[in-house]
Amino acid sequence: xxxxxxxxxxxxxxxxDRGAKVIARALRDAGMxxxxxxxxxxxxxxxxxxxxxxxxxxxxxxxxxxxxxVVPKIIxxxxxxxxDDVLMMLGGIVPDEDVGPLRExxxxxxxxxxxxxxxxxxxxxxxxxxxxxx
Amino acid sequence: MSSRPREAAERAxxxxxxxxxxxxxxxxxxDVAGLDYAKDLGDPGVYPYTRGPYDTMYRGRxxxxxxxxxxxxxEQTNERFKYLLQQGQTGxxxxxxxxxxxxxxxxxxxxxxxxxxMGVAIDxxxxxxxxxxxxxxxxxxxxxxxxxxxxxxxxxxxxxxxxQGVTWDKVAGTxxxxxxxxxxxxxxxxxPPRPSMRLxxxxxxxxxxxVPRWNSVSISGYHIREAGSTAGQELAFTLADGxxxxxxxxxxxxxxxxxxxxxxxxxxxxxxxxxxxxKLRAARRIWARRLREKYGIEDPRCxxxxxxxxxxxxSLTAQQPLVNVVRTAIEALAGVLGGCQSLHTNSFDEALxxxxxxxxxxxxxxxxxxAEETGVSNxxxxxxxxxxxxxxxxxxxxxxxxxxxxxxxxxxVIPAIEAGFFQREIADASYQYQQRLQRGELAVVGxxxxxxxxxxxxxxxxxDPEVERTQIRRVQAHRAARDQGRVDAALAAVKRAAAGSSNxxxxxxxxxxxxxxxxxxxxxxxxxxxxxxEPIIF
Numbered sequence: 001x002x003x004x005x006x007x008x009x010x011x012x013x014x015x016x017d018r019g020a021k022v023i024a025r026a027l028r029d030a031g032m033x034x035x036x037x038x039x040x041x042x043x044x045x046x047x048x049x050x051x052x053x054x055x056x057x058x059x060x061x062x063x064x065x066x067x068x069x070v071v072p073k074i075i076x077x078x079x080x081x082x083x084d085d086v087l088m089m090l091g092g093i094v095p096d097e098d099v100g101p102l103r104e105x106x107x108x109x110x111x112x113x114x115x116x117x118x119x120x121x122x123x124x125x126x127x128x129x130x131x132x133x134x
Numbered sequence: 135m136s137s138r139p140r141e142a143a144e145r146a147x148x149x150x151x152x153x154x155x156x157x158x159x160x161x162x163x164x165d166v167a168g169l170d171y172a173k174d175l176g177d178p179g180v181y182p183y184t185r186g187p188y189d190t191m192y193r194g195r196x197x198x199x200x201x202x203x204x205x206x207x208x209e210q211t212n213e214r215f216k217y218l219l220q221q222g223q224t225g226x227x228x229x230x231x232x233x234x235x236x237x238x239x240x241x242x243x244x245x246x247x248x249x250x251x252m253g254v255a256i257d258x259x260x261x262x263x264x265x266x267x268x269x270x271x272x273x274x275x276x277x278x279x280x281x282x283x284x285x286x287x288x289x290x291x292x293x294x295x296x297x298q299g300v301t302w303d304k305v306a307g308t309x310x311x312x313x314x315x316x317x318x319x320x321x322x323x324x325x326p327p328r329p330s331m332r333l334x335x336x337x338x339x340x341x342x343x344x345v346p347r348w349n350s351v352s353i354s355g356y357h358i359r360e361a362g363s364t365a366g367q368e369l370a371f372t373l374a375d376g377x378x379x380x381x382x383x384x385x386x387x388x389x390x391x392x393x394x395x396x397x398x399x400x401x402x403x404x405x406x407x408x409x410x411x412x413k414l415r416a417a418r419r420i421w422a423r424r425l426r427e428k429y430g431i432e433d434p435r436c437x438x439x440x441x442x443x444x445x446x447x448x449s450l451t452a453q454q455p456l457v458n459v460v461r462t463a464i465e466a467l468a469g470v471l472g473g474c475q476s477l478h479t480n481s482f483d484e485a486l487x488x489x490x491x492x493x494x495x496x497x498x499x500x501x502x503x504x505a506e507e508t509g510v511s512n513x514x515x516x517x518x519x520x521x522x523x524x525x526x527x528x529x530x531x532x533x534x535x536x537x538x539x540x541x542x543x544x545x546x547v548i549p550a551i552e553a554g555f556f557q558r559e560i561a562d563a564s565y566q567y568q569q570r571l572q573r574g575e576l577a578v579v580g581x582x583x584x585x586x587x588x589x590x591x592x593x594x595x596x597x598d599p600e601v602e603r604t605q606i607r608r609v610q611a612h613r614a615a616r617d618q619g620r621v622d623a624a625l626a627a628v629k630r631a632a633a634g635s636s637n638x639x640x641x642x643x644x645x646x647x648x649x650x651x652x653x654x655x656x657x658x659x660x661x662x663x664x665x666x667x668e669p670i671i672f
Contacts, residue, residue, distance in 0.1 A: 013232035013248050015321035018362050018448075021561050021672035022568050038670050039321055040236065042244065064232055065597065069247025093486065095594060113452040113485050114581040116572055 004032045004128055006057040009046045010039045011074060014064035019091060023059060026117035032124070043070055047077030056087060056128050059120075063092040067102065075106045085129045091115065152406035152576070153364035154566070155529065161521035169524055174419070178473075178514040179438075182422040184415050184527070185515035186473040187438035192511035196224075197469075198476040199501045200277060200442065204229030204254035205488045206601045208264035211254040215269060217491065221498055225476060226276040226307075228265070229253035229488075230287070235322040237283045237660070239653030240605040249602035252488070253279075257609040257651050262290040263297060272300045276307040277352070277442065277476070282324035284311035285333045286655045289642045292345065308349035308398055308442070311337060314375040314547055317668065318556035320357035324656065327548050329663035333638060334379065335386045340639040342392035349398040351379060352442060358556075359402035360448045362564020365413045368402060369530055370537035371556055373420055377538075378547040380429060391433050394425070399441035403469040405449050405461060411517060412526035414472030417441070420531055424538075442476035443469035450485040454580035455592050458482035463500050470504055471517055477501055487594035557671045609651060616649035624648040625658050632662040 008024040010017060017039055028034045035053045037046060050058050058078070060071060071090060078086055090102060091111040099110045109123055149157045158165070169175070176182055179189030188194060201223050203214045215226055231253040233245040239257050240249045249255045256262055266276075271294060280287045288309050295305050313330040316323040323330075334351065341350045355372035363371065376397060383393045401417065403410050421439040425431040445465035450458045459482045466479045479497040481489035489497070505511055517523050544550040551557075570576045577583040624645040631641045638659075645655050 013236050013238075013244065014252075015232070015235070017321060018360070018564055022362075022565055024672045025561070025565050026568075034672075036670055036672050038668055040244075064248060065251035066232075066247035095487065095596075096589075114578075117568065118572065 004057065004124060005035070005053060005055040006032050006059055006124065007035050007037065007046070007050045007053055007055040009037045009041060009049070009058060009060045009074075011037075011041050011043055011046050011060055011062060012064055012066040012070045013040060014062055014066065014092075015039055016063045017061070019063075020061035023061070023091060023117060023120060027059075027121060027124070030121045043073035043077055046074050047081065050078060050086060051081050051083060057089065057124055058086055059089045059091065061091050062094075065093070067092070067094055068098060071102060071107060072105050087124065087128050089120075089123070091120075151365070151409040152404060153366060153409060154570075155366075155409065155526075161525055163521060165521050166524045166528070169528070175518060181426070181434070181437060182419045183438050184419040185518055187418065187440050187475070191473065191514035192470075192505075193514075196505050196511060197474050197501075198225040198275070199223045199498060199505075200225035200227045200476045200478055201494060201498060202227040202229050202279065202444070202478045203489070203494070204231070205252075205595065206250040206254065206597055207605065208254060208256060208261045209267075210250075210601075212265055212267050212269070214491075214494075215265075218494065218498065219269075219274070221495055222502060223498055226269070226274050227478060228276060228278045230278070230280050231255050232322075234283065234287070234652060235280060237286075237324045237653060237656030239651050240602065240609050242653060247602070249605050251597050255601065255605045256287075256290065257605065257653070258612050258649070259290060259293045259297075259646050260612065261608075262294045266294055266298075270300065271295045271298055272304040274306075277310075278307070279310045281310055281313050281316050281320070281322055282330065283652065283656050284309050285337055285638055286642055286646070286652055288337060288348075289639060289646055290652070293643060293646050302345045303347070305345055306347040308352050309337075310352045310354065310400070312351050312354045312375065312400075314378060314551070315354050315357055315371070317551045317666070318358065318371065318560060319361040319363075320354075321668070323666045323668075325659060325663035326666045327551060329632075329659075331382050331548075332635075333659075335382050335388070336637045336639055338383050338388055338393040338396075339386070340637055341396065342388065349396050350393065352398050352400045353379065354400040356400050356402040356444050358560065359404060359446065361560045362448075362567060363560045364563050365404070365406070365409050366530055366533035367537070367559055367563060369413050369417055369420075370534040371559075372399065372401070373417065373424075373534060374538060374541050374547055376421065377424065377428075380425070384429075390429070390431050390436055394431065394436035395433070398475075399439055401441050401443050401474075402446050403443050403465040403472070403474075404446040405465060407464060407468050408523055408526055409530075410465070410468040411472045412523055413530050414441070414443070414469075414474070415515070415523075415527045416530040416534065418473075419527070420534055440475045442478070443472070443474035444478040445469065445480045447480055447484060450480060450482075451578060451580050452485040454586060454590060455482050455486065456590065457580055458485070459496060459500070462497060463504075466500055467504055467508075467510070470510055471515075473515060483592055483594055486592060487596070490593060490595045554669050554671050557669070561672055612649065613651070620648045621645070621650050621654075625650055625654060628655060629658040629661060632659050
């Protein structure tokens with residue numbers, strides 16, 4: 001069985017990359033294959049990268065408050081490409097009241113400040129679609 | 135009976151600073167043997183300025199209480215500025231939103247969802263006027279946090295002064311304009327490094343002549359630290375950037391005294407109390423020593439390092455947020471004991487949102503209590519002579535100098551950036567911190583120790599989505615109403631100047647006066663310089 005493939009994505013203009021890099025490295029240390037998009041990526045770029053890299057997980061990092069605009073666009077883009085079963089995750093600064101709408105839109109989990117990287121690793125292992133690759 | 139005194143066991147096998155430096159059980163005179171007062175410390179205001187840049191320090195003038203602020207529209211931020219001034223802050227500090235930091239107008243497709251969220255939205259000179267409405271620019275000093283587009287934003291500020299009838303010799307403040315750390319830490323870069331350095335030296339030349347009270351860069355360690363570096367890396371990388379700016383001005387033929395006195399600094403103040411104070415003292419000593427020894431500079435105005443400090447954003451927790459008031463107070467005290475010239479204290483809710491009015495008031499009161507009630511500002515550098523502190527100061531200086539050698543071996547700061555040196559150091563330090571935290575070697579109260587199951591409800595600041603819609607309408611109406619031919623000609627002049635070597639500030643000023651927007655002006659430079667794409671390092 002191939003390793004879990006994860007796209008760690010910085011979407012929108014948010015330029016804080018400390019958390020995304022720590023997560024990317026932790027997932028790599030946990031044996032996953034990690035592609036990091038780098039900063040300032042448009043939703044379209046993130047979708048294209050996810051499809052091209054045939055990832056199992058898209059882990060978005062967003063601290064700028066643009067999550068309700070950017071994240072649904074990424075989800076819609078993935079769905080339009082038929083990538084319905086990619087596990088969507090979000091990390092960053094997300095007010096409590098936005099978590100519900102994001103979950104309903106298709107985000108499996110929202111992780112905030114102080115999250116242990118092990119928790120993220122275990123979540124992915126426990127929720128990634130069974131029997132990957134597609 | 136002979137007996138050895140029973141040695142008490144200790145709580146841990148090792149005791150280290152937040153940055154991983156070993157700390158002894160006790161410090162003694164031999165730990166600072168060889169420390170020479172005149173050579174290594176000096177009085178405040180005397181080379182090597184370890185004890186402070188000015189002889190009177192806070193007896194002459196307290197540090198400026200300068201709270202970073204900005205959100206939503208220019209009008210909303212103008213209100214917050216007035217509130218903070220009313221509550222006793224003594225300088226302004228402007229936070230711009232991400233579209234501005236990346237040189238985009240509010241109606242650019244990439245600005246969608248971002249307008250006014252992380253700072254104030256400013257598209258036009260009229261917006262900038264609104265931002266300072268009722269605030270005469272000869273009555274306040276203003277710090278502006280913007281880097282890639284700094285040259286345009288400074289021209290915006292000068293344009294407002296002009297419209298207010300304030301001559302530029304009276305304009306006082308600072309613009310961050312420290313592009314080198316953008317590539318390694320804050321990441322709000324637009325153009326590649328070398329053309330960006332030209333923009334900075336253009337500002338040195340212009341301000342040296344026309345805006346003499348302006349600090350043309352705020353050479354920053356804050357963002358380097360926030361990205362996860364250690365205290366020693368923050369110190370070393372910031373000063374290395376500083377020397378790179380000195381060399382850039384020198385290589386352009388600018389006499390040192392026309393720009394070096396107006397280079398200012400900006401450091402983080404994190405939680406490890408003594409390490410932070412030592413770092414700030416080491417910064418002053420290293421700057422003065424190296425400018426004299428390596429560059430042959432003797433002018434005291436060049437040698438004395440002045441800095442703004444901000445309490446560490448990355449030390450704030452989302453869990454039990456009121457506890458952040460305690461963290462900020464301790465950090466602020468370290469900043470003052472480290473001799474800062476200007477200070478921002480974080481609000482307790484900033485791990486969750488931009489500061490609410492109540493939270494920022496408490497942050498300001500924190501500074502005021504330190505200034506008025508603790509007595510620490512009655513004397514300069516009160517901790518000097520502490521065996522621990524002087525030992526730490528020496529150690530941090532040694533660490534920084536070792537880094538300077540590494541950077542020089544790579545060919546200097548820009549080649550080191552291109553080689554990914556800083557980025558890898560910072561990413562490694564950041565990851566190591568996370569591992570130490572998760573292993574329990576470091577404790578953060580409320581996060582991995584003394585946790586609570588229930589959440590403290592906190593009323594956070596929310597940005598109305600209407601702000602973005604209004605700003606888009608406003609900038610589009612502005613474009614429709616202006617003399618487009620005049621704007622096009624003015625923007626073409628900016629582009630020509632960018633492609634040449636003449637100073638960009640005059641044509642940018644003209645373009646803004648003609649009605650060019652912030653994003654349009656940045657686009658002229660984009661067209662000539664191109665855009666930077668970072669290497670992927672994690």
